[in-house]
Every structure is written in structure tokens, then in C-alpha cells.
Amino acid sequence: MGHRFPAIVVLGWVLAAAALSLLVTPLGTVVERSSTAFLPEDSPTLQGLRVMDTAFGSGDTQSYVFVVITDDDGLGDGERRVYADLVSTLEDEPERVSEVQDYLGQPQARRSMTSKDGQATYLVVGLRSAVGSPASDEDVKWLRSAVEDLDAPPGTEVHVTGDPAMISDLTTAVNEASLKITAVSLFLLVGILWLVYRRVTTVLVSLVTIGVALLCTRGALAWAGEQGLALSTYTDAFVVAITLGAGTDYCVFLISRFREEYGNGLEPLDAVAEAVSRGGVRCSV
Template sequence: MKWILKFRWPILVLWIVLLAGLLFTAPSMADLVREKGEIKLPDGYPSQLAGELQKKHNPDSDGESYIAVYTAKHKLTEANKKTIEKSLSSIKANKAELHVTNVLDSFDQKELQDKFVSKDGKTIVASLTVDAKETPVKEVRKDLDKKMKVRGVDSYLTGNAVIQEDVVQGSEDGLQKTEGITVVFILVVLFLVFRSVIAPFIPLVTVGISYLTAQSVVAFLVKYLDFPVSTYTQIFMVCIMFGIGTDYCILLMSRFKEEIGDGLSVREAVIRTYRTAGKTVLYSAIAVLVAFVSLYFVQFELYRSAVAVGVGIVILMLGIYTLVPFFMGTLGRVLFWPLNKNIAHKENKFWGGAGKLAFMRPFISLLIVAIVVIPPIVLHQGTESFNSLDEISDSYPSKKRL
């Protein structure tokens, strides 16, 4: 820790250069999730075997099935039907450009009207076989949406590939909301804990830099080493890294505040903080690291993708052992402004009483915990679902309810 304090400015510059370099050169995680993030079952499961048999006996069945949906709130008029037919004819005329290999509709095949036209006459569907090859689904969908637009009728595309695209988009939208909520919640908690204008931003800056660095490193691992990834990887990283990172920073900064309050110099306070509380943080992080790294050896891809959190924890600990001491050593008492003049540690009666109760009456403490924890566990009736549509809201076009 003495060397870290001595070279804290070069270390900060190194972090900034490293982060900038990674952000400018790292592959896009969103694109990698679309390319490699599809959740697949391990070999040997019935659905996997069925898929292999299908490819074996029908090797020419390349392409994905898309469903083109045309609908209106009223019964489709003859004029509406003609515009829909014209739209589908345009798709047929530009098959190669749109990556469409086959179009099946009720206009060319009248016998399909019972299946492709709703009983109330408000909806018409058509089946498109799309062989996108290396073209992203997002681009194929965009081009098809343009051809499907007709006046007076709403049009949507659905199908497995489109649904998976919306699942990825939904995860990105959810990630943005998660990041925003996490930052606001952490700031509120830290303001309440430290009652300082400066201290709450130290954990956010430290964990934020660590997260951005870790995300870039994981992106390189995914692209070049086929590291496991899914639509949930970034959400896992945000939740775990900001959760434990904030806890660790609170512990270290609280201990630093105590040491300064006891009359130690800033330098001595930082060293003693990491000699005591720093060990607790390190041992805790190792336990979490082992837990997430072990997920690499499970079979289900969704769980394996959480191993990226292990990479995040390693980088987070580098940040906590270099960036947090930088702020402590540079700001000192100013870290706790405006209450930095009297920062002597005061005993908290509530936590002191809770600690004595747990130590003197362990069975009563366990009973209190059981009263709080057991009812939710017993009453929980969550059901499992393997339906990708459950992962996205009804606002996405592929899941539009008619």
C-alpha cells in the first residue's frame, strides 16, 4: 500500500489510458450478444437430437421462418387487401435483395385462406422463408418492414429470429434502466451513510471505471476466445459489481474515517485501513470470485455466461486497491466534507444492541431471521417458463397482441 500511495498519480493516469484504449478498440457487446449470445441446450437433450435429425434428413431446409402480419381494427376492405397483395408482390420481386427464398400467402394459394386470414377478417398473415446468412437480423427486418408498410393497415414481423432480436433489444433496454436505477439508489444510500457531498461519488467512480474496463475485456474474450455470453451477461456484471463494489467501498471508507478520527495521519490511516478492513474485502472477493468462476463448468449456457462476473471481480479489486487509496490519500479529511471537522467514530446503539443480541442469544436471533425469511420462501409460487416471449413486453412488434 505504501508503493500505491507513492505512485498514485501514475497509477491514475495508467487507469485512464487503459480505459480509453479499451473503450475505443473493444468490440461492441451488443453485436457480440446478437452473434453469439443465443442460449443453446447442451448436446443430448431431445430437442437438440431432433434438430440434428432434421438437418440430416432435410439438409436443404436452410433459412428462418418469418411471419408477416397485416392487421386493422376494422374488417379489411378490398382496397386494403389489394395493398397488402401489392406489398407481398414487392417482396417477391425483390427476394434476393431482401434475403427471402420463399413467400407463402393466401393470394396466390386460395386454399390457404382459412389458415392465413382471421375469421373476423381483420388480419392476414403470410409466411416468409429468410436465409440471411451473415446479414444481421436487424438489417433484414428493417428492409422487410419498409416493404410491408401499407396505408390504413398495421404491419408486423414475427418469428423465432425476430423474437430473439427483440429479446436482445429488451435486454439492452433493461440494462440501461438497471444502470440508471443502480446509480440513483447507490447515491441515495451513500449520502445517508456518509452525509457527505464528496464521499458518495468515490464508490461510483471506482466501480464505474472497473465495470467499463471489465466489460471491454469480456468483449475481447468473447470475440477471440469464444467466452460464454448471453443477453444477461451485462446485467449480471452491473448488479454484482455495483452491489459488492459499493459494499466494499463503504467498509473501507468507514474504517478510514475511524482511523482519521483517532488522530492518525492520512497516510497512516490508509495503510492501517487496508491492513485490517482490506483483508476482509479481499477474502470476501475471493469467495465471490470462486463461486462465479465455477459457473464456467456448468452445461447450461445462460449460467455459464455469468462467469464474466469473475473477470469483473478481478478488475474491481484492482480498482478498489488502487483507485480508492488514491482518493483517500489525495483528499484526506476533505473526502467527508462538510462534516469533515468532527469525524470521530461514535458507537451506534442500534447495531451495538443487535450485535450483543446475536452473540448472547443466538437462537433468538435465528428465530427472528426465520420469521422474516421463511414465509416468503413458503408462499412463493413462481412458475418456470421456457418461452422466449415471456422475456419481452407486449410493446415489441414481434409480440404484438392483436
């Protein structure tokens, strides 16, 4: 097909890229809406968490975060007020927070939840969302926003940590890094292709080919995600890196093979067919 009707094949791929880009929900949106949790439901860690939560907790907790309050000058009335205000805020959000383990109602627990030097204390917050899920990221953002709204006295610091918070930070860092990686990769891609071929048309053909492949890949994954395929929060970043890398390799390989076959006397279309067949792709001629 590609040998006999190259224009139809090229047009088909361009139309596929356009359709998948315009008619399918963007991959980033699908990932945010339907990505799976960081750990599978049958993992030993989550099974153990469920058993412990059923026996000792609310029975609705999927993950825990820790809010740490510190003051180098020692905890005083101001920090205790912040602690009480935060507990009240958390208890007013039952849709997000399944339980709050604090020492307000259990004074005997205060010693175990406060540092020996009296400069730090913490409380445990149970969340209804699983670690690494989009809902967990939203809950961590909400909790950090609630912490920032606290009227903390000068010198007092309040931080949110724990697995959900760390995974949320990791996801944010990966997404931010992927934009930089994509920009650097494109710059290196253009540089490598220019050094190898020294022709604008050859470089443009490679870039367009890789661009079409990337649009089709992201669109196909987004469609599959909407149909129920489990996607990770890192899917978008990985697919860009893999497609750019593989696309560059195959473009360099196939163009080199084409030039070799064309130099051996084959007609352009025959040279393309031979180059593709040598690349492990079966070509119908």
C-alpha cells in the first residue's frame, strides 16, 4: 500500500493525527481524571492499611498525611491555637478527611506526638483518597492551602508531609521537568539531524514524521484511557520522551537505509520500500 500509494498513506496519517488531536480529549486531561493510584489495590501495603484501619481507625481511610508544626523557640499558646484551629478545619471536611489523630481529645497522647525539646508537634490526618490518585493530589493541595490560611504566629512553621504529599510533589516535579526535557530534546533533535544530513528538507521530514507519531500516540492513549485503560500520572511525560527518542532513531536509520539503496540504483519508491522492510517493518509491495 505504502509503495504503490504513498500520497494516500501520508494523507491517512495526517488525518489520523488531526482527528486524534481534535476529537479526543487531551491526554493530560484524561490522565488527571482517570489515572490509577500509585499502588494497586491488592498490594500488601494497602491490604495491611485496610486491616489496621478497620481494627483501629474509621474504616474509610485510604492514606495518611502528617502535619508538622514547629517553632525553634518552643511551642506555646500560639502554636496550640494553630493546632486546635487546624483540627477544627479538618473535622469540617468529612468528604476528604476520614479521621484526625490528635491529642486534643486524648491529652495522654500529647507526649508521644511532641518532640522532647518541645519545638515540634504533629497530627495524623487520614484521607479517603488513595496515594498517587488524582483525588489524593487534590486533597494534598487543599490541605496545604488550609495550612497557609492558618493565622500562625511569627516563627511558627507548618508543613504537610507523608506518602501522599511526597507523591504529589514528585508528580509536580516530573510534569514540570517534562516540559524542559521536551524543549531540550527538540533542540538536540534538530541539532543531531542537521549535523547528520545538513539539509533543511530532510530535517523537516524527520520532524514532521516524529510530530505526527507523537500526536497519534498521545491521542490513541487518551482514547484508550477514556475506554478504561489504566493510565499513570507519568504517562504523558514518558510517552513524549519515548516517542521522541524512538522516532529520532528510526528516522535516522530509515533515511540512511534509503540513501544507501538509492545510491545502489533503486528508484526512490523502491528504495523506501527496501529501507522499511529492512527496518523490521513488513512492507506490502
